[in-house]
Amino acid sequence: MDLLANLASGFQIALRPDALLFCFVGVSIGTLVGLLPGIGPIAAISMALPLTFYFDPTVALIMLAGIFYGAQYGGSIASVLLNIPGDAPAAVTCLDGYPLTKQGRAGLALFVSAISSFLGGSFAILVLMGLAPTVAAIALKFGPVEYFSIMLLGLIAGSTLSVGSPVKGLAMVTVGIAIGLSGVDVDSGRARFTFDLALLRDGVNLVALATGLFGVAEILNNIGKNAAVTLTAKSVSLRSMIPSYAEMRLVWLPTLRGAVIGSIAGSLPGTGPTIASFMAYATEKRTAKDPSRFGRGAIEGVAAPESANNAAVQAGFIPTLSLGIPGDGVMAVIMGALMIHGIAPGPQFIAENPGMFWGLVASFWIGNVMLLILNIPLIGVWVRILAVPYYLLYPSMLLFICVGVYSINNNMFDVYFVLLFGVLGYFMLAFGYPAAPLLLGFILGPLMEEYLRRALLISGGDFTVFVLHPISATALLAGVAVLLIPLRGYLRARWLEHGTS
Amino acid sequence: MRHAINRWEVLAAAALTLFGIFVAWVGSGYELGVSGRPGPGFFPVCVGLATAILGGVIAWLFFRAETPKPDLPLRPFLAVTAGFVAFALITERFGLIPGTIGLVVLSSLGESPLRPVATAALAIVLAVGAALVFVVGLKIPTPILRW
Numbered sequence: 001m002d003l004l005a006n007l008a009s010g011f012q013i014a015l016r017p018d019a020l021l022f023c024f025v026g027v028s029i030g031t032l033v034g035l036l037p038g039i040g041p042i043a044a045i046s047m048a049l050p051l052t053f054y055f056d057p058t059v060a061l062i063m064l065a066g067i068f069y070g071a072q073y074g075g076s077i078a079s080v081l082l083n084i085p086g087d088a089p090a091a092v093t094c095l096d097g098y099p100l101t102k103q104g105r106a107g108l109a110l111f112v113s114a115i116s117s118f119l120g121g122s123f124a125i126l127v128l129m130g131l132a133p134t135v136a137a138i139a140l141k142f143g144p145v146e147y148f149s150i151m152l153l154g155l156i157a158g159s160t161l162s163v164g165s166p167v168k169g170l171a172m173v174t175v176g177i178a179i180g181l182s183g184v185d186v187d188s189g190r191a192r193f194t195f196d197l198a199l200l201r202d203g204v205n206l207v208a209l210a211t212g213l214f215g216v217a218e219i220l221n222n223i224g225k226n227a228a229v230t231l232t233a234k235s236v237s238l239r240s241m242i243p244s245y246a247e248m249r250l251v252w253l254p255t256l257r258g259a260v261i262g263s264i265a266g267s268l269p270g271t272g273p274t275i276a277s278f279m280a281y282a283t284e285k286r287t288a289k290d291p292s293r294f295g296r297g298a299i300e301g302v303a304a305p306e307s308a309n310n311a312a313v314q315a316g317f318i319p320t321l322s323l324g325i326p327g328d329g330v331m332a333v334i335m336g337a338l339m340i341h342g343i344a345p346g347p348q349f350i351a352e353n354p355g356m357f358w359g360l361v362a363s364f365w366i367g368n369v370m371l372l373i374l375n376i377p378l379i380g381v382w383v384r385i386l387a388v389p390y391y392l393l394y395p396s397m398l399l400f401i402c403v404g405v406y407s408i409n410n411n412m413f414d415v416y417f418v419l420l421f422g423v424l425g426y427f428m429l430a431f432g433y434p435a436a437p438l439l440l441g442f443i444l445g446p447l448m449e450e451y452l453r454r455a456l457l458i459s460g461g462d463f464t465v466f467v468l469h470p471i472s473a474t475a476l477l478a479g480v481a482v483l484l485i486p487l488r489g490y491l492r493a494r495w496l497e498h499g500t501s
Numbered sequence: 502m503r504h505a506i507n508r509w510e511v512l513a514a515a516a517l518t519l520f521g522i523f524v525a526w527v528g529s530g531y532e533l534g535v536s537g538r539p540g541p542g543f544f545p546v547c548v549g550l551a552t553a554i555l556g557g558v559i560a561w562l563f564f565r566a567e568t569p570k571p572d573l574p575l576r577p578f579l580a581v582t583a584g585f586v587a588f589a590l591i592t593e594r595f596g597l598i599p600g601t602i603g604l605v606v607l608s609s610l611g612e613s614p615l616r617p618v619a620t621a622a623l624a625i626v627l628a629v630g631a632a633l634v635f636v637v638g639l640k641i642p643t644p645i646l647r648w
Contacts, residue, residue, distance in 0.1 A: 054639065167562060171517055171555040177548045178524045188541040190531060193524075216581065223577035223611045391612050392623055395605040398581065399627050402588050402604060403597075407641045412589040419585040426578065430571035431513045449544040461537030490562075 003129060010358025014366055019059050019359065026063035027367045030070020031374055033087075035078050035382055038222040038390070039215065039397065040087045041071040042439070045333050046210035047397075049340070050404040057341040058356045062363040064337055068330050069121060069313045069364070072273060073371045076113040076306055077382050080106060089273040089309040092281045096294060096301030103297055107240030108247065112299055113306040114375040116255045118368050120307030123259035124266060124314035125364045131267065132350060132357070136322040139347035144454035145465050149472035151448050153479040154325045157270025159437035166486040169437045172428070176441025177448070179204050186446075187453060199413045206336040208414050209442060211401045212421025213428075213435045214329075219394045220426040241376060243299075251303045254284050258304035262311025267318040270482070272328035273309035280308035314364060321349055321357060325444070329436030332443040509571055510563035518556030525549025580611030596644040597636060601628040 013019060026048075033044040045067050052060035075090030080097035093113060100109040142150070159169030182193040183203030194200040243251070258280040265276035284304045285294045294301050319325050324346035326332040335345050343353065350357045375382075405414045425435055459465040467473045528545025584607040592600030605624040609615070632645045 051639070165559075165562075167555060167559050171552060171559060174548055174552040174555060175517070175520065178520070178545070178552060181524070181528075181545050181548065185531075185541040188532070190541045192531060192541060192545065193527060220577050220581055223581075224574065224613070391609060391616060392619065394611075395584075395608050395620075395623060396627060398584060398608050399588075399601055399604055399631060402585065403631055403635050403641070406592075406643070407635065407639070410642055412593055415585060415589045419582060422581070422585075423578070426573070427513075427571075430573050431509065432568065433513070445548070452544065453539050456536060456539055461535065463536070 006354065006358045007129070007362060009355065010360070010362035013058060013355055013359030014062065014362035018056070019062055019363060020366065022055065022059050022063040023066050023363050023367050024370055026066020027070035027073075027371050028374065030067040030072075031074035031077075031371065031382065032385065033067070034071030034074025034076075034090070035386060036074075036393065037078060037084050038218050038394075040218070041068050041330050042210055042333055042436070043215035043218065043397075044071070045330065045337070046207050047215060047400055047404055049207050049333075049337050050407050052337065053340070053408070057338070057343055058359050060341060061334070061338065061356065061360055062367075064334055065317070065360060065363070066367045068334065069310060069367065070371060072121075072306075072310045072313055073114065073117050073375050074382070075309075076117070076302075077110065077375070077379070078386060080109045080113060080302070081383065082386065089277045089305075089312075091274075092277045092305040093302055095281065096296070096298050099295070099297035100299065100302070105240075105297070107237060108243055108299065109302050110379055111241035111243060111376060112247075112251055113302050114372060116251070116258065116303040116307040117310040117375075118372050119255050120259040120262055121310040121314050121364070121368045123256075123307075124263045124311035125361060125368075127263045127267070127311075128314055128318055128364075129361055132318050132322045135318060136347040136350050139323050142347070142471065143469075144451040144458065145469045146471045146475070148448055148451040148455055149466055149469075149475040149479075150323065151325055151444050151451070153475040153482070154269040154319075154327070155437075155440060155444060155448075156479045157268070157482050158326075158328060158440045159270075159434070160482055160486060161270040161275065164432060164434045166483075168433045172433055172435070172437040173441035176438035176443075177445030178441075179209065179438070180442040180445035181449075186450065197413070199409065199411055203446075204442070205405070205408060205414055205417060206333070206340065206442070207408055208405050208417040209421050210333050210336075210439060211405060212418040213425035213438065215397065215401050216418060216422025217425025217429055217435070219397060220422060221429050222390065223394060241379075247299060251299055254280075254300040254304040255307040257283060258307030259311045261304075262308035263315045265308070266312030266315025266327070269319060269325060269327050271312075272316060272330070273312040276308040276312035277305035280304040317360075321345055321360075322347060324349070324447070326440065329439045332436075332439045336443050505565075507563055507566045507568065510566050510568060511560050514556045514560035514563065516556075517559065518553045521549045521551070521553030521556055523549070524552060576613075577611035581608050583610075584608030592643060595648060596646040597632050598628045598646045601631050 029044055033039045045064050052063060071087060075087040076093045079085050079090040079093040080101055083094050083098035085091040085094055097109045155173050159173045160166035182200050184191050184201050191201055261280045262276040265271040281301060281304060284300050285291050316327050316331050319327050320331045320335050326335045338345050401418060402415050405418050428435055455465060525546045528542045528549055531542030532540035533542045534540025584604045587603035587607050588600045591603045602624045605627055606620060609620040635641045636645050
């Protein structure tokens with residue numbers, strides 16, 4: 001069978017010593033940053049990015065992807081033990097995970113969360129293996145008109161469906177596109193928005209932008225706010241982790257439902273792991289025989305969202321690798337990393353780099369098994385790391401950011417750029433403007449401009465091509481529909497307000 | 502009951518609109534081209550105008566929003582800024598070890614209470630570690646120490 005032969009060739013790459021080593025490094029860093037509140041996968045991936053310039057691109061991709069799915073495992077540890085979500089998708093896990101800890105069943109919650117994460121991730125890898133090559137084959141027929149409209153849909157969905165105000169998300173997309181304009185225009189050779197800085201001729205540095213917005217901004221926001229950490233469960237014994245037969249029976253269906261929800265949410269534009277875990281939790285609560293158990297330590301409330309967020313992470317690679325359209329901020333950084341390595345993600349990606357694609361898929365299996373080992377027998381190590389105080393942590397992270405960014409161009413100006421974007425991100429956090437859409441716009445903006453120009457060149461300046469091509473028209477309609485969802489809610493709220501006053 | 506005008510939201514939205522106008526204005530300085538062959542200025546003008554309009558929509562929507570005044574403590578902000586500037590200036594003149602010490606010491610001032618012993622220990626460990634990993638190991642072309 002084709003699929004098995006491909007996967008076998010992928011394992012040959014993923015089992016190479018360097019690939020295994022950096023897969024392990026990636027998932028360990030991922031677990032660590034997922035665990036630590038105030039630093040998420042985007043900051044970690046962009047901090048690690050300069051290091052991967054020294055690697056073979058496949059190994060680089062394996063490691064960066066490992067950080068992303070590793071963070072989903074780590075995020076749940078802090079949620080269960082401390083009631084502090086290590087990152088956004090893990091917030092749902094607090095709802096039932098922490099009550100379980102208070103009942104002295106932390107071990108069970110951690111075990112179920114690791115196993116559900118593993119099963120959800122595995123399910124989505126199967127979906128990825130089946131779907132990505134098919135989607136890519138269809139997308140090969142797309143022209144610039146289709147691409148422009150699908151990217152527009154991706155940006156609209158990615159900015160309005162996330163948490164926070166949809167309009168502010170949209171505004172951040174356009175700001176991101178504007179920042180992405182800086183540099184020499186490929187088409188005309190003209191330097192735009194470079195303000196006579198030689199450094200800006202290649203455009204704003206992705207690492208400086210991402211570490212500033214997600215690393216420095218979060219640090220600025222967290223300094224002084226981290227109360228001393230008190231661990232309810234000082235240590236977790238292996239024995240306390242093993243669930244009973246009854247508990248296992250309770251968990252397997254929610255895990256499966258979570259995996260399906262996560263795989264769908266992950267492969268659609270704009271709906272990443274955070275939305276997937278919220279949806280999975282809501283579904284369990286709605287279908288439960290006794291919904292009142294939720295929020296008081298229902299083990300299904302841990303299993304379903306954990307399965308869903310891992311599935312969404314793995315499925316998120318479908319649109320990125322087969323269409324070249326990332327669904328959220330993390331995938332945008334991974335796609336940016338690929339482009340820095342000289343590889344263009346898109347429908348040709350799998351056909352032109354089969355070794356890289358199947359090697360990555362194989363590394364997902366290996367990485368998830370590593371994470372299972374890291375998260376069940378070695379849980380005690382992570383619990384101890386949670387106790388490292390923030391005043392030691394944040395100067396270390398700042399140093400890593402500074403040196404990493406400096407090393408890219410050996411230019412101190414990049415360090416000032418990080419600071420600039422850090423301050424921007426700090427203000428954005430304070431005023432409720434989401435940063436992930438900015439990153440999406442920054443990555444997709446230059447591609448959209450290119451497709452728009454080509455589309456107009458082919459049509460002779462006729463804008464109606466975008467509505468006359470059926471696939472493009474469908475994407476635009478879907479974009480309008482996504483825009484109308486929040487508008488409907490807003491108008492309804494207005495109407496109710498006027499009705500009562 | 503009508504709420505007071507939310508100054509903070511309106512200010513942020515105004516900054517957004519100004520930024521959009523700036524982008525469109527700079528963009529209009531490049532050739533706009535014709536619709537069959539858009540020039541390098543066409544897309545920037547569109548993006549700038551879209552940003553400016555969205556700023557207007559946000560100002561309208563959040564004009565009387567009840568969101569609280571944003572919490573922007575000055576101390577971490579100053580400490581981290583000083584740390585970054587110190588790192589950039591000191592590393593270029595004196596090398597990575599003093600630059601790292603400058604960054605760690607200054608940025609540590611952001612959190613209270615101050616912990617001089619822990620910070621000094623951290624600065625030394627990180628300075629030596631960074632020199633070993635980045636300069637000796639990864640061969641980043643920056644001096645470790647010079648005067």
